[in-house]
Amino acid sequence: MSTPLLELRDLATHFPVRGGVLLRATGTNRAVDGVSLTVQRGETLGLVGESGCGKSTLGKTVVRLLEPTSGSILFEGQDIAGLSRRRLKPLRRELQMVFQDPAESLNSRHTVGNLIEEPLSIHGVGTAAERAARVRELLDLVGLPASAAEKFPFEFSGGQRQRISIARAIALGPKLLVCDEPVSALDVSIQSQILNLFLDLQAELGLAYLFIAHDLAVVRHVSDSIAVMYLGRIMEYADADGLMARPRHPYTQALITAIPVPDPTRRSTRTILSGDVPSPIDPPSGCPFHTRCPHAEARCRNERPLLRETARKGSTPHMVACHFDF
Numbered sequence: 001m002s003t004p005l006l007e008l009r010d011l012a013t014h015f016p017v018r019g020g021v022l023l024r025a026t027g028t029n030r031a032v033d034g035v036s037l038t039v040q041r042g043e044t045l046g047l048v049g050e051s052g053c054g055k056s057t058l059g060k061t062v063v064r065l066l067e068p069t070s071g072s073i074l075f076e077g078q079d080i081a082g083l084s085r086r087r088l089k090p091l092r093r094e095l096q097m098v099f100q101d102p103a104e105s106l107n108s109r110h111t112v113g114n115l116i117e118e119p120l121s122i123h124g125v126g127t128a129a130e131r132a133a134r135v136r137e138l139l140d141l142v143g144l145p146a147s148a149a150e151k152f153p154f155e156f157s158g159g160q161r162q163r164i165s166i167a168r169a170i171a172l173g174p175k176l177l178v179c180d181e182p183v184s185a186l187d188v189s190i191q192s193q194i195l196n197l198f199l200d201l202q203a204e205l206g207l208a209y210l211f212i213a214h215d216l217a218v219v220r221h222v223s224d225s226i227a228v229m230y231l232g233r234i235m236e237y238a239d240a241d242g243l244m245a246r247p248r249h250p251y252t253q254a255l256i257t258a259i260p261v262p263d264p265t266r267r268s269t270r271t272i273l274s275g276d277v278p279s280p281i282d283p284p285s286g287c288p289f290h291t292r293c294p295h296a297e298a299r300c301r302n303e304r305p306l307l308r309e310t311a312r313k314g315s316t317p318h319m320v321a322c323h324f325d326f
Contacts, residue, residue: 002041003076003077004038004039004040004041004074005039005040005075005076005175005176005208006038006039006062006073006074006075006176006208006210007037007038007039007072007073007074008035008036008037008038008062008071008072008073008074009036009071009072009074010034010035010036010070010071010072011032011034011036011058011061011068011070011071011072011073011081012030012032012033012034012035012068012069012070012071013031013032013054013057013058013061013066013067013068013069014029014030014031014032014033014069015028015029015031016028016029017029017281027281027282028281029280029281030232030280030281030283031054031057031232031280032057032058032061032068032232033054033231033232033233033280033283034071034232034233035058035071035229035232035233035234036234036307037227037237039176039209039210040208040224041206041208042207042208043208043209043224043225044202044208044209044210044211044222044223044224044225045210045211045223045224045225045226045227046211046212046213046219046220046222046223046225046227047059047210047211047212047213047226047227047229048212048213048214048215048216048219048226048227048229048255049214049228049229049230049255050214050230050277051214052277052280053229053230053231053232053277054229054231054232054280055180055181055212055213055214055229056180056181056212058212058229059097059178059179059210059212060097060178060180061073062095062178062210063095063096063097063178064080064083064088065097068081075091075094075095075176076094076175092123092172093123093172093173093174094174094175095174095175095176095178096169096170096172096174096176096177097169097177097178097179097180098162098165098166098169098177098178098179098182099165099180099182100180100181100182100184100185101185102153102158102161102162102164102165102185103153103154103158103185105165106153106161106164106165107153108152108154109152110152110153111149111150111151111152112139112148112149112150112151112152112153112156112164113132113135113150115153115168116135116138116139116149116164116167116168116171117131117132117134117135117171118168119168119171119172120134120171120172123172125172134171135149136149138170139167141167141170141201141204142163142164142166142167142197142201143163143197144160144163144164144167148160157190158185158186158187158190159186159187159190159193159194162182162183162186163197166182166194166197166198166201170201170205170207173205174207175206175207176208176209176210177207177208177209177210178209178212179198179209179210179211179212180212181212181213181214182194182198182211182213183195183213183218184213184214184215191218195218195221195222198211198222199222209222211223216255216256216258216259217260219240220240220244224239224240224316225237225238225239225240225243225316226238226239226240226243226244228243228249228251228252228255230251230277230288230289231280231283231288231289232280232283232288233288233321234307234319234321235249235251235252235289235320235321235322236248236249236252236318236319236320236321236322237307237317237318237319237320238311238313238316238317238318238319239313239314239316239318241313242311242313242316242318243318244256248310248318248320248325249289249320249321249322250289250293250294250295250322251273251289251292251293253271254271254272254273257269257271258270271294273292274292275291275292277292278291284301285301285302285304286300286301286302286303286304287300287301287303287304287305287321287322287323288304295324297323299323300323303323305321305322305323306321307320307321308320310325
């Protein structure tokens, strides 16, 4: 079996919580708390969950914008979790990120051409003329005219700015893009266009995606497999069709019932979860979901369930972290 493009092994990212006059550490925010996942070459792993569950922290840790506390980040079999900035720089060409809000991630003082050319210049790719030609090629790939290179980001709509962000992210020919809520800041009418652009680029360039979103319907549209995250941990993982057809974790089931159905004659069967997501600073004992689970029993409050395989479709297992099989 071939080596996965990306493999996370028991990855954790914790932050100290400081307080008092001397700002001493008074606790720990367990934003990512032992995550194991794989992303295959040319495929998309969707990562979904409520706000505050640790999705974005996980994405930023994968590309080493945040330092992992423990665990491994294997990229093409090499553990990059502990690499220095100097040794990590060559790998930046293979591993890029698309952020949620292009208005924040694009420097409005630079032209679009300069923004897209910047990674090429940093890595010493080509001559000035070759880089300019590459900028025009990238703009065409994302559906923008060559004249866009002379303009500034604020002269474009939100969807166009995200296209510019994508062009910059693929400039160096990466193998993996970590996409952190890349359509959530866009109008609904534009979201499908950007999602289709991601699919077109994947087919043309052979890209793999770690696609992070809170909207399960969006994730389903682009993903080969889906992982459901809650309070820093993976609750369920399966191929996209299998997870949507038979979700086995109560949290996943609640997320699926929250997907709007465009049929006014159909009665809503949405599962409403009680309470809020607990704080990652003081997570509950046992199963992290037991405080909101309608099926919780004494075992759930005292014993943390391990992520276990309950079924398999091809090479993709259906994993669930629950004491019971629903």
